[in-house]
Amino acid sequence: MLLEARDIEKSYVGSRVLKSVSVALKPGSITALIGPNGAGKTTLFDIISGFVQADSGMVRYSGEEITRKPAFLRARRGIVKTFQIPHEFGGLSVLDNLLVASSDQIGERFPVGLWSRRAAREQERVNTETAYGILEFLGLLASREVKAETLSAGEKKLLELARALMLAPRLLMLDEPLAGVPVSVGEQILEHLVDIGAQGKTLLIVEHNLEAVMRVADWVYVLVDGELLASGRPSDVQCNERVQAAYLGKA
Amino acid sequence: MTYVYTVIAFGLIYTMLALGLNLQMGFTGIINFGYVAFVAIGAYTSALLTVDLHWPLLAGWAAGAALAALASYPLGLLTIRLGGDYFAVVTLGFSELALLVVLNERQLTHGAIGITGIHRPFAALGPHLSAPLALLTIAALTAFTAYLIWQIGHSPLGRLLRAIQANESAAQALGKNTVGYKVLVLVVGSAIAGLAGALYAHWVQYISPDQFSPDVTFNTFIALILGGVGSLLGPVIGAFVLIFFLQGSIVLQDYVHIFSANQQSALRFMIIGLALVLLIVFRPEGIMGRMKSRRSRRSADVS
Known part of the structure; x- marks a missing residue:
């Protein structure tokens, strides 16, 4: 495993945002993290990139424990994230x-x-x-x-991606890469992601647009109310009844 | 003639101050309301070492800059992580604290009486030669500082500082130690303030705590805003405009008798305030501005 997060717990003023969540990313895979709003996706994402500290649990990257490493040092080791709202300079x-x-x-x-x-x-x-x-x-x-x-909103998203690629990341983490962009640009971005995956990089994508994610991901984690509801290949997850009840049905 | 020299010397010293503040505020976005504290540290360090301990002048200046930098380092480490506004308030507190220390540690700082008999550079050559030569020395050091800032502005370091100002978390996500760079900028800016303070002390030859009130900080801010925050030439223009105005209105006092001295000094700051408001409304980028940003704004309007 390139990256493993084990038994991650996180609370914000009394509410448990993440309840003992564990995920693992295979090298060269495209993994998607999906779930309804407020499920804790972004928190888990930030714990992996180092922008948020977990209350307990641990994060391992390429054989090394990085649970307490600051974000900029993780970026230097090859874990590079993009922001949901473009953070261009x-x-x-x-x-x-x-x-x-x-x-x-x-x-x-x-x-x-x-x-x-x-x-x-x-x-x-x-x-x-x-x-x-x-x-x-x-x-x-x-x-x-x-x-x-x-730049336009779509171009800013592309710029986010371009800037991250400058670091030649081993693990590229994308926070809702399709949010706020026109469908045509979204299609472009998806194609680029497939290309980047094909170059052997590992991708972790948080995304709302399920249909799109199911097309590109090889592995999906479903997070609902801070708990891991299901994980597996996209086709299996899509058929999972609990997932359909909790998320797909409502979406 | 001496008066002209003094106006130019103050213009140069304020230029240097504005250059250091520009590195902090204009390049990196650090708001430092305690800037005068580092000026005072530089002035007092150099004055005390050269007067009380008979250090050579250059060693006193170097020590003044070094101690100002050294004092800013722990302050930066402890507080730079605070958000911008909180940091500004803490630095303002720090400068008041520094002033109190200077006032009350009489054994060390001579307290409210101040320090007299500080030597001008080239004092041995007599007053007629020492003034212009001292002025040249100040001019050379100001030019060197401007060159240093210009170099930083045109280097990948300057680009990174502007990126940190634009979006700090994005810079972190790209592997940049933003806290480290902000502390660095604080330290370098403070060293410049300390050197300017030392030059000031040796030009006026007498320093006391009331010369290091927050007015110095705010005058530097005014000079920087007048000239153009973040621009490379702005601090020079802004500092001289400010000093010419401040000193010019003092001279005018001798010829115009409509207002009392108190009223006139109040009027000076009202005019500066009005000028600042007008400038911010009509020309927010300052006198020099950033040429590039104006051009790109125009092209953005067209498209």
Whole structure:
């Protein structure tokens, strides 16, 4: 398993948001986390990415316990998340949004970066090439000089994804990648996700749009009221009566 | 002539202050209402070391900058995680605390009496030569600071700082140690404030606690807002506009007798306040502004 979260518990002022939840992600798989609003999906997602600390339980990643590791260190180890509401760096150009993301930049060190400028420039050139590749893959290359704040909602979602890819993540975590985008862009994003999965990356997707998720995921966890209701292949989960009663029926 | 020198020296010192504050507020979005505390630490450190302990001048300046930086480090570690507004309030408290320490630790700081007999650079050459040479020294150090800030602004580090300002959690999600960078910016900005404080002490040759009231912080904010927060040239323009106005209106006092001295000094701040309000309404990006952002705003309007 690339990532395992075991017996995760989390409460917010008296209400138990997660009740002993365990999930595991196989390397190279696309796993979906689904459930109605308020089921605790985002909390579990944030506990895995490090933005929220679990009350108890543990998270293991690639053989190492990371339960207490801060989010930025997890990102450096290859666990990279995107946000449901795009968190673009508005005043920066699209290309700069990607370049910021590059890891371990000489030019970001102080004060060393101020005098080892040749090395920094060379690294910047390599990073720019990588960024161009990713922008082309996601169809954003033409808007590379535009300020990120002027992009459309769908383009911002793509930018989120592009920025995450700059880190060459092993585990890419996407929080509702289809929320708030037009259907046509959603289709594009789904295709990209399948491509990214095919490159051997592990994906964890929190998503509301069930029909879409069922098409791309190889494994599904269903979370209802902070408890794991079911897990399995999409087709099995879809047939599960409890899932249908708790979630699909209502949806 | 001495008066002109002093106006220019104050303009340069405020430029340096505005440069350091710009690194914190303009680049990174840290609101530091206790900025004057680091100016005071720099001024007092250098004054005490050179007057009481007879340290050489350059060593005093370096120590002033270093101690201001050192003082900001634990403050940053403890409080930078607080949200922006809370941090601003804590820093304001810190500067009041620093002022109280200076007032009451008489053994060390000479208390309310202040420190006299601080040497100007090149004092040995006599008053006619030392003033312009000291001014040149201040100008050179201000230029060096401006160059340093410009370099940071055009480096991947500056880009990262702007990203942290735009969205800190996104930067964390990309593996950036945002808390570490904010503390770094606080420390570098404080070192600049400390150096400016030391230069000030050695220019005016006498310091006392009342010179380090929160007014200094707010004047620096005014200079920065006038010139343009986040712009690279703004702090220079803003500082000189502010100083020319402040000093110019003092000179005017000798010729215009409609108002009493008290009324005039109140009027000065009313005019500055009015100018700030008008500026924020009609030109929020400041005198220099960010050329790029204006252009892109225009292109966004067109599309």
